[in-house]
Amino acid sequence: MPPSPPAPPSLEVLRKEIDTIDAQVHSLLMQRGDIIDRLIQVKQTQEVGSAFRPAREADMMRRLVERHRGILPLDTVESIWRVIISTFTYVQAPFSVHADISASEPAMRDSARFHFGFTVPYVAHFSASAAVEAVARSKGDLALVSATSSHTPWWIALETSGAPKVTARLPFVERADHPAALPVFVVSRVADSAMVTEVEMWSVRVSGWNAEVARALSPLAEIVAVPDTAFDGAALLVSVAPGSLEKIKSALIEAGASVRSSALVGSHATRYTVPPNGAARS
């Protein structure tokens, strides 16, 4: 008779293994806190008042997705790390998240909680301009505003030097069934060295804006437009690859519009997509 297979481990043994792992995870998180404590001494957070480093975070989130395997859903692992990173940002220099809830309060709140957790205070505003103004008045706060539409050209307030800028686009890792899928821009003051410059954000004011011009531009760049009826013009927020604004300006002129002004109002990491079969790409 062949030997009988070994008996499966008892529930008690498996729970002991889980307790050991939980104690290790907790201990590692506390060690991470000790490192952050040392990092505060070497990082010049005081200069800008914010410890948020969007370039580093975009890179960390991409690597997390690439190495993830197993039955723990990606949504869960991503949300755990968002809370870890944001809370460690907060303990370095406390900040609040000012969210524009004019499009959808539940979706904006989900995005804020998913990306910044519950320790970071959440402040709701009824317009993007109000959220951005709150950040401009603060030392190191962040605003979350829709990345796809707006009733007001809030980005004009970012044109002056010293004003906050667009520093990130969330989610860092996009996918069709993302639990906090609302596309949002983060507006904050960030040290120049911490900016990601893969996508530039330009505030462009034009005359002669109409549906035809908008159609001509849509294949060339992502644009949020707020028409300005008094002058037959519009305030545009244009996302382009570095050095590509001239192409957009030429396309505007070719389509019959004229460019009144342009100013760089931020930059962020290229959009990073995880297709349904799991392999991430930017």
Ligand SMILES: O=C(O)C(=O)C[C@]1(C(=O)O)C=C[C@@H](O)C=C1
């Ligand atoms: O690397 C840094 O500069 C940190 O402050 C650490 C840390 C993190 O917790 O990993 C926190 C905040 C930054 O936005 C990026 C990363």
